[in-house]
Every structure is written in structure tokens, then in C-alpha cells.
Amino acid sequence: xxxxxxxxxxxxxxxxxxxxxxxxxxxxxxxxxxxxxxxxxxxxxxxxxxxxxxxxxxxxxxxxxxxxxxxxxxxxxxxxxxxxxxxxxxxxxxxxxxxxxxxxxxxxxxxxxxxxxxxxxxxxxxxxxxxxxxxxxxxxxxxxxxxxxxxx
Numbered sequence: 001x002x003x004x005x006x007x008x009x010x011x012x013x014x015x016x017x018x019x020x021x022x023x024x025x026x027x028x029x030x031x032x033x034x035x036x037x038x039x040x041x042x043x044x045x046x047x048x049x050x051x052x053x054x055x056x057x058x059x060x061x062x063x064x065x066x067x068x069x070x071x072x073x074x075x076x077x078x079x080x081x082x083x084x085x086x087x088x089x090x091x092x093x094x095x096x097x098x099x100x101x102x103x104x105x106x107x108x109x110x111x112x113x114x115x116x117x118x119x120x121x122x123x124x125x126x127x128x129x130x131x132x133x134x135x136x137x138x139x140x141x142x143x144x145x146x147x148x149x150x151x152x
Contacts (some may be wrong), residue, residue: 049057132140 050058
């Protein structure tokens with residue numbers, strides 16, 4: 001059987017004190033490290049950029065980027081206006097009642113709030129598809145549940 005190990009029974013060894021660094025060691029350290037690094041050779045075509053000030057280089061870069069955007073927009077050409085006019089003209093040929101009937105019966109998922117915005121913009125628009133008397137409208141509104149909890 002081994003005897004139990006007690007840490008308190010073993011004395012510590014004295015640690016040596018750390019010595020101070022030489023004078024100006026930390027002042028000379030960055031220059032010594034930079035001297036060890038290999039110096040990159042500049043590209044032969046890019047030496048003229050090094051002669052420019054940083055502000056002038058930044059301005060030159062922004063002019064180059066904006067110039068390339070302007071050139072791409074100029075070279076892309078103007079959008080063709082012909083097909084857009086033909087599409088508008090073909091929609092103008094459809095009557096409003098037929099258009100509203102299509103929107104209400106198709107799977108376009110047009111809600112009544114969408115039609116309410118149209119009716120608010122043009123009050124005469126609802127006369128073409130809303131053919132109800134005031135009594136029918138009142139009965140339809142009275143049939144809606146009106147619980148106060150829904151409005152809180």
C-alpha cells in the first residue's frame with residue numbers, strides 16, 4: 001500500500017525573479033521585426049499610383065466606379081416603350097364590369113379591401129359591380145357579428 005500524498009508536506013521551490021528587458025528593447029522591436037519581413041516588389045504598372053496622395057487615389061477610385069456605372073447604363077440602352085403602350089391599350093379595351101368580374105371569380109386573391117381602395121379613389125367605380133339597394137346593404141351589415149371583444 002502506498003502512503004497518502006499530502007501537498008502541504010512538500011516545500012515549494014523558490015521561483016527565480018524575472019529579469020528586466022534591456023534598455024530600449026521595446027522601442028527597437030518593431031523596426032527589427034519589419035527588417036526581417038521580405039519587401040514586396042511593386043507592380044510595374046502601379047508605381048504611378050504610389051506617387052499620388054491617398055485622397056487623390058480615393059477620388060480617382062470613386063470616379064472610376066461611377067464612370068463604370070454610367071457607362072453600363074448608357075450602353076444598356078433605353079427601355080423599349082412600344083410593348084408597354086400596347087399592354088395598356090389592350091387593358092383599356094376590357095370593360096370595367098368584365099374586369100371586376102374576373103378579379104372576383106378568379107384565383108387572383110383580390111380582397112374586398114383592395115377593391116375598397118379603388119372605390120375610394122373613384123367613387124363611381126362601385127356602381128358598375130355593386131348593384132345593391134340601401135336596405136340590402138343595411139341588412140348585410142346588421143348580420144355581421146359585432147362583439148365588443150373583437151374591437152378592443
